[in-house]
Structure formats: structure tokens, C-alpha cells
Amino acid sequence: MTRTPVNVTVTGAAGQIGYALLFRIASGHLLGPDVPVNLRLLEIPQGLKAAEGTAMELDDCAFPLLRGIEITDDANKAFDGANVALLVGARPRTKGMERGDLLSANGGIFKPQGKAINDNAADDIKVLVVGNPANTNALIAQAAAPDVPAERFTAMTRLDHNRAISQLAAKTGAAVSDIKKLTIWGNHSATQYPDIFHAEVAGKNAAELVNDEAWLADTFIPTVAKRGAAIIEARGASSAASAANAAIDHVHTWVNGTAAGDWTSMGIPSDGSYGVPEGIISSFPVTTKDGKYEIVQGLDINEFSRARIDASVKELTEERDAVRELGLI
Numbered sequence: 001m002t003r004t005p006v007n008v009t010v011t012g013a014a015g016q017i018g019y020a021l022l023f024r025i026a027s028g029h030l031l032g033p034d035v036p037v038n039l040r041l042l043e044i045p046q047g048l049k050a051a052e053g054t055a056m057e058l059d060d061c062a063f064p065l066l067r068g069i070e071i072t073d074d075a076n077k078a079f080d081g082a083n084v085a086l087l088v089g090a091r092p093r094t095k096g097m098e099r100g101d102l103l104s105a106n107g108g109i110f111k112p113q114g115k116a117i118n119d120n121a122a123d124d125i126k127v128l129v130v131g132n133p134a135n136t137n138a139l140i141a142q143a144a145a146p147d148v149p150a151e152r153f154t155a156m157t158r159l160d161h162n163r164a165i166s167q168l169a170a171k172t173g174a175a176v177s178d179i180k181k182l183t184i185w186g187n188h189s190a191t192q193y194p195d196i197f198h199a200e201v202a203g204k205n206a207a208e209l210v211n212d213e214a215w216l217a218d219t220f221i222p223t224v225a226k227r228g229a230a231i232i233e234a235r236g237a238s239s240a241a242s243a244a245n246a247a248i249d250h251v252h253t254w255v256n257g258t259a260a261g262d263w264t265s266m267g268i269p270s271d272g273s274y275g276v277p278e279g280i281i282s283s284f285p286v287t288t289k290d291g292k293y294e295i296v297q298g299l300d301i302n303e304f305s306r307a308r309i310d311a312s313v314k315e316l317t318e319e320r321d322a323v324r325e326l327g328l329i
């Protein structure tokens, strides 16, 4: 039986993450090896020509699962019938720009895109916001889409999750596949909290195995939280292939489920769990099944973790208040 193609919309398609992302979507890594896709690429007018070049390359790969590519600068067209939307295009922070300016510039992108999703997307739309500040951009888009269930708007902290797994594997000499139940809490920013207190390394509790709170506080957490800046410093450009890989992982896990005995991290609208104010888009430990996610409940949060979760959540509530004042939500 031939399956109906899934419509996947990617914004900022001509950017560096877009270039690393589109080929993997088209080859089946986003949704699965038997799921055909239609790609819809949204760009600003100046980005259309480069997006067309990428589309030519996609054609040249002759991907069996790729059923069509449409390129547009019209958000209503780009999200028409979209089942999955990857919101990558954003306004980067430039020199001298205050946080308020950045939030306001991104409001000009994510508010209309949220409305276009509201008015045009398929009923089962799932949205992942990658463009920074990802959590608050997701909140802006969600607020502009009142007819879409709020939980369909998510923000990417999977890159942080993957970075933390890699650092913990290196520290313990374990294989990355031996690391389970790691959690990123809070914002995709330097305040995020990568939590290993419930993580397992080959079945053993990670925090007990490491048994080194100084390493945790002074090396592990800052290395993970500031990894984006370290990549920019080393590469002269921000993370692109690893960000695209994390976007693939995020959606793949959301659609296809977490493995038994493991969970992942996603930025999702808080339901008030773990004292995180309802409504803000914060990263939590989640399990996924049948295209839905659930926050892992009942974890014991020690003082070390509590202070760090609270600090990141405070930043998120401040961002929410700032975009509220700007009339963006």
C-alpha cells in the first residue's frame, strides 16, 4: 500500500541548518524509511534563489521518498496542509542588539507564522521551533495559533540533550548508547540545566558513578550550556549539522516514540509540573508514544537541581513577560 506523503514545512530553508536538514528529511530520517514526504520551503525573498539551488540538489539525489518540493516566501502557502513544521529561520542577534530588540524582531517572524499555521496547517500539525530564542519564539507562535492545541508547539533542547549525553559518555568512558534518562530543564540558553541525577550509565546511577559535584557544577553544566558559543568560537559559525541532527531526532522521537526505559528532553508548554509555571515553554523529561508526549512525573528534585531549574525558569518567565509587554502574546 502506498502511504500518503507527509507535508513537512521548513522555514529558513536556505540557511546553514536548512542545508544540513533537508537532505535527511528527504532520505527518510525524520519520519521513517517508509514515509514519503512533500517538502515546503519558506524563505524571505532574498533567500529564495539559494533555496531553489538546494531544491535542485535535492532533485539530483533522486530520493525515493521525496514526492515534491515547493518553495515560497508566502507563509500561508508554505503551511498549507502542513503535518510537520520546522521553524528554523529567525532573526539572529547582531551587535548592539538588546534582548528586547531581538524578541521584538523575532515576534515579527513567529507571530505571523503562528497565524499562518493556525489558518492553514493540517489538523495533526506538529511544530518544532529551532530558531532562537527558541522557547519564547515557540510561545509567540503558539499564542498566535489559538485553534491548534497548545501542546503541538515545541522548542528544541535536543541538541543540549545530545551534547550532555556525549559529555557524560566521555567522562565515564561509556558508550553514548549506554546513557539513558538524561534531562535538560528550562531554556535553550546558558541558564539551561542538564541534570544527571536520574540519568543512568549502563544501568548505574550517573551522579553516583561520577561522584564529583565540582565536576558537575564547574565543568559538565557550563560545557553543555555554553557549547553553542564554543562552536561559534571554533567554527566561526553556529552549530548547523548538529542542530539539524537534533531537529531530526526531536521529531523522529515525537512521532515514533521513546525506547522503553529511556526518555528525552523537549521544550514544551508547561502544565505546572515540577513547579514550572503553566504555559511557558520549558524543557522537561518526556516520554513519547503514538505521536504524543508526556512529562515524566515523580522525579525527586534535590536542592542542587531545584536552584538551577528555578534560575532557568525565571529567565523564561522574564522572556514571557517581555513579549507580553510587546503585545506579542
Ligand SMILES: NC(=O)C1=CN([C@@H]2O[C@H](COP(=O)(O)OP(=O)(O)OC[C@H]3O[C@@H](n4cnc5c(N)ncnc54)[C@H](O)[C@@H]3O)[C@@H](O)[C@H]2O)C=CC1
Residues within 6 Å of the ligand: 011, 012, 013, 014, 015, 016, 017, 018, 042, 043, 044, 046, 047, 088, 089, 090, 091, 092, 109, 129, 130, 131, 132, 133, 134, 156, 157, 158, 159, 160, 188, 238, 239, 240, 243
Ligand atoms: N535550538 C537550538 O538548539 C539551536 C538553534 N539555532 C538557531 O537556529 C536558527 C537558524 O540557524 P542557521 O540556519 O545557522 O541560520 P542562517 O542565518 O544560516 O539561516 C537562517 C535562514 O532563515 C531565513 N529567514 C529569516 N527570516 C525568515 C522568515 N521570516 N521566514 C523564512 N525564512 C527566514 C534566512 O533568510 C536564512 O536563510 C538561528 O536562530 C540559530 O540561533 C542554532 C543552533 C541550535
Ligand SMILES: O=C([O-])CC(=O)C(=O)O
Residues within 6 Å of the ligand: 132, 159, 227, 228, 229, 231, 238, 239
Ligand atoms: O547560539 C546559537 O545561535 C546556536 C545555538 O543555539 C546552539 O548551538 O545551541
